[in-house]
Amino acid sequence: AGDVCCELDSSTLVEKEKEQQIKVTTARANLEKAMKDIEIQLTTNESNVAKAQLAEDLAALSLVSYTSAGGEYEQELETVKGDIKKTEEELSINREEYERVRDQARLGYANVNQLESARLKVTQSQILLSVNRGKLEVLEKYTRPKKEKELAQTAEDSKRETQRARLEGEALMTQMKAAADAAQLTLSVEDEKLDLFQRQIKACRLVATQAGEVVYASQKSSRGSEPVVIEEGAAVRERQAVINLPDLENMKIDARIHESRISRVMIGQPVEIEIDAIPGDPYRGKLQSVSSVPIPGSWPNTDLKEYEAIVQILDSPERVRKLKPGMTAQIRVVVEDRKEPVLQIP
Structure with missing residues (x-):
């Protein structure tokens, strides 16, 4: 037992195994990459x-910073109002200076250039005051509501952006997990x-499961009575019997019944056995089994139908050997044929 009785050519399977190992390695690498991804x-x-989330928080802070008491808007408002107040004071001073220079010019103590310079300062103060008052009006009527709406919209958009980033991340994770599951399944299939292939290569070495004599399987071709030769280099088909390991102490007879x-015939019926190689020394046996369906005959007798049967030999082990x-x-x-006693006439 354990000896190699026959070895089938496994070169094709070995090549397929190598190719499959490459596929398994590739599938494993794809799985590892999917997990890293x-x-x-x-x-x-x-x-x-x-x-x-940071952008959302900053947008909310920007809105609060602009609209809250003492915030950016009120600071800008106070700045413009301060400029107006300053310009009004400068205008008042320039007017007084202009009136003083005008009075001096009437008395001949100031010339025309001095008078014109004082007048220009008044005009400049008036223009600057008008500009600052325009800034105040624009700030209150247009800049403030525009800025508040922009900041509010930015804060709202940032909230949606946070939600979008979260959902987009979840979608990508779902996609990548599906890819990892597919890679895992692919690896399992390639491993199988x-x-x-490895089991098939191993099965190419036919190892004896028990002690005994190795016998080539006896078969006939489907086209006639020519035997199928089992020899080195012969092609064999799937499920074809190649060798037998008979138990020499428990021999059986394969028979066919028309x-x-x-x-x-019935199972258990006694059987008389004549061995061609041992003439005149019959053996005893009994019918052990009979197939339930017939087997077709070989060509050209394809219409012949016979039933396979197994006969157990009942003789002593010494004779069976x-x-x-x-x-x-x-x-x-x-x-x-008859169960009742009958008379026999000499």
């Missing part, structure tokens, strides 16, 4: 959500194929 996407999602007689696998035997199944 999930880790990278997870950190990317956290970063994107954090950035969006590799395991199949369909015309199958109704007369005289038999060799492959010997030809003739059997006679003993059937009881």
Whole structure:
């Protein structure tokens, strides 16, 4: 037991195994990459959500900073009002100076140039005051509502952007997890194929499961009575019997019974056995099993129908050891045609 009885050519399977190992390695690498992509996407999602949340917080702070008491708007408002107040004071001073220079010019103490310079300062103060008052009006009527709406819209958009970043990250994670599941399934399938090739390569070495004599399987071709030769280099088909390991102490006989007689035989009936190689020394046996369906005949007798049967040999082990696998035997199944006693006439 354990000896190699026969080895089939496994070169094609070995090549397929190598190719399959490459596929398994590729599938495993794809799975590892998919898992790493999930880790990278997870950190990317956290970063994107954090950035969006920061932008949302800053937008909310900008809105509060502009609209709250003492905020940016009120500071701008106070600045413009301060400029107006300053310009009004400068205008008042320039007017007084202009009136003083005008009075001096009437008395001949100031010339025309001095008078014109004082007048220009008044005009400039008036223009500057008008500009500052325009700034105040624009700030209150247009700049403030515009800025408040822009900041409010930015704050609202930043909230939606945070939600979008979160949902987009979840969608990418779902997609990548699906890709990882597909890679895992692909690896499992490729592993199963590799395991199949390895088992097939292992099965090419036919190892004896018990002690005994190795016998080539006896078969006939489907086109006639020519035997199928089992030899080195011969092609074999799937499920073809190549060798047998018979138990020499428990020999059995494979027989065929014609369909015309199958109704007369029953399991357990005694059988007389004549071995062609041992003439005049019959063996005893019994019918152990009979197939339930017939087997078709070989060409050209394809219409012939026979039933396979197995006959168990009941002789002592010493006599059974005289038999060799492959010997030809003739059997006679003993059937009881009549169950009642009959008279025999000499």
